[in-house]
Amino acid sequence: MMKSYFDDLVSGIEARLAEDPENRSPRKVYALEVARLGQRLYGETESVAWCGVTAPFDLLAAMGVTSCFVEFVGAMLAATGMEGAFLEEAEHAGYGGDTCGYHRAVLGAARKDLMPVPDFLIATSSPCTGGLAVMENLARHFEKDLFVLNVPQEASDAGVRYLADQIRDMAAFVADHTGQRLDPARLRQAIDNTNRARTLLEEAYQLAQHVPSPVTGRMMGNFGVVMALLLGTEAAVTVARTYRDAFARRVEKGEGGLARENLRLLWIQNRIQFKNPLIEMLEKDFGAVVVADELNAITWEAIDPDDPYEGLARRAISIPFNGQGRRRVDHLQKMAASFKVNGAINPCNWGCRQGTGARGLIGEGLKAVGVPVLNLEVDCIDSRNFAEGQLRTRLEAFAEMIAGRPSPWH
């Protein structure tokens, strides 16, 4: 079922891109590469690893392994409106509704044989303990070997060394399972691709800060977190360049993503993954554009292609969800300033302890720089209890409120 879904998706997007090859939509180019990743995951021809969010996907790509964090499956099921049956499957098995919807959907999908059986699993202790637990459960379910990357909270010398050594051990673990040693030339090429993509992404994000912003609310949804899956490949470079070039053209012409940009918003954590009209409503009714997403940011330095392990470790440690809440608040404050946002929206994903746990501190931190925050009570995966009317009313009130205030950046 999933294989044919991704096959159809790939051919459909390819056809649409071929219609106007000179003016390729960056979002479609991105969607094509994500669909191709799905094709490989379900293709039953390549080594597959289910992973945690901060696994080094470029290193795995260099070793010929198609890898993906499991939350991707939860988001995909929600985006296609299929999550309900899988959430129910997990709930019937005892995984309660207070747990993360992403993880419940994944466990349901595994139990209903919707997830390809991996060759092995790579768990990461960051960003969340729930994610680590689901990887342990999946390893038990699939009866496949599990490797755990303990991601330290801080980039101390000892912490970086510890994680770098683990990544080296991980490479040996992968080689043992695929029968293929890590080729230093392939690794160097993968890291080079990562660094090229990194530079292009950094440029794209800087262009997105322009007033008016070249982005639309849908264009950047889930972008940064999913791009991590493409790192190390030429596809990552292609996607990043397409975004950078499209933004550069718009900025040069003085065009915004929206014809009329009135309000600029920062979206905290992840998007609501199932179909919903909220982003369009904000744009259409208020000229309010989500110009920045928390994870659409480069928080790491370029990686040394000749000795990448320390750089890979630093990158994993650097994500805003890792470490102390203060670091995350600092990151959000910097984003709010550089994107000149009028307000921030925090969809407090029910079941996400690491993300929503600190919502009060995040609210205070952004308020301190003049940016009001709207906390939404929502499960970003489970549409069964989606209170669209209630959320719409709250978003409308929030947009009206910030429209009546001067921008904190003038």
Next chain:
Amino acid sequence: MSSSTRGRIGFSCAYTPLPAIAAAGFVPHRILPLSASPDQAGRYLHDNLCPHVKRLVDRAMDDDLPPMAGMVVVNSCDAMRRLADAWRHVRPKEPVFLLDLPATGDAAAVAFFATEIERLAQALDEWGGRALETGALKHAADRYNQLGALFATLRQQMVQGRLPGGRSRLQVLYNRATEMGPAAAADMLAAELDATGQDCGGDGVPIYLFGNVLADPEAFALIEAGGARVVGDDFCTGSRLFSPVEISGGGEGFKGLARSLLKRPPCARTFMADKPGALVDHVLAGAAASAARGVIGHTLKFCDPYLARLPIVRDALRDAGIPLLLLEGDCSLGSIGQQRTRIEAFIEMLR
């Protein structure tokens, strides 16, 4: 400076290296989620966060704490990390140390955790403590091992029906011991042992308990009043904190302590990569070793590490033919009181 004048160091997790704190001259003081402080933590923490953590923040916001020289929070789970964030916010004048804890117990994890304990030792030094030496650390570990042995004797007496007050009384002692230094706690337990040993009778159904945080002695009293005789248990707020610590000489102090802590009976957040789901075996072994007729699991709401593993524990106990009752609490007696009927029915079924 005597240890008593260096002050108290707060902690909240069974992975806290208590010997390191005691050896630095401080009194480790567990901040228990037992308080009449009003609910205020929601100002900083989401409603769906661990009630244990929120009760501790309630206490901090209400200033329902003894004077403390600092707070040590272990990065054992997302909720504990948020506790460190909130603690810094509500008690800005009090230093907070976030101790990083690997999820696994392999050799590399032990080595890293040892460097973290060493970093803690440096912080304790800066907070006015003694510089740590292996000799002092070993001495403190010996004290805690002595305490652990006394608790083991008390547990044995409880199982034999010779501890007046049963598991509820034992919890009173656990709670007191976690709020004082090891020497004072050992004195307290020795005095308690002098007063025990008489047959208290009791024909309750032998039950094994497991879970995360259950600190209220009244909760155990309620379970025992329902007809249970607790013959074994494993809680963060119970025996787990007093399992043996092995520290050899030769500069291996921190590493020995790290190894001992990571080898402790595991909280669900710690696991072995080569044996996923090992918590199941631990619960099964505990139930079997104590010849329990049934198992009661008590976990707190919103605890991801346990919520994610309870289904496989339930399946394994069912396959082993061991009845299981799962209870969910929120650190209030009311939450377990509401489940009195379920507890009584479960025990009745086992008779």
